[in-house]
Amino acid sequence: MAEEELNDHELRKAIDQLCRSKAEEFRLFGYEHVSGDDIWDCVSQKYKKEGVPPLHRLVNDILTLKATTFMNYLTMSAFRGSRFE
Numbered sequence: 001m002a003e004e005e006l007n008d009h010e011l012r013k014a015i016d017q018l019c020r021s022k023a024e025e026f027r028l029f030g031y032e033h034v035s036g037d038d039i040w041d042c043v044s045q046k047y048k049k050e051g052v053p054p055l056h057r058l059v060n061d062i063l064t065l066k067a068t069t070f071m072n073y074l075t076m077s078a079f080r081g082s083r084f085e
Contacts, residue, residue, distance in 0.1 A: 011055075015040070018062045029067055039065065042073040 020036035027034060043061050047053065053061070 015058065015062070018059060019043075022062055022065055026067055026070065031067060031070075034070070038074075039070070042070050045073065 016036055019039040022039045023034045023036045026039075039062065043058075043065060052058070
């Protein structure tokens with residue numbers, strides 16, 4: 001069986017869908033104002049130092065993101081002022 005390769009557009013679309021799905025999960029927990037972009041900002045902030053990881057790690061990082069980790073990210077971003085600029 002041949003492995004399919006995703007082009008950049010398909011990859012971005014798939015990642016966006018994963019982030020939106022995680023945001024919906026957080027909304028079920030009562031975090032009403034979470035968007036897919038917020039999830040991506042949180043997950044991708046550590047890639048600024050390390051570089052973008054392999055796809056399987058990226059997917060894992062999105063799907064295993066905990067609400068406490070996300071809230072810590074928001075708190076630290078607010079302290080730095082970077083989140084609300």
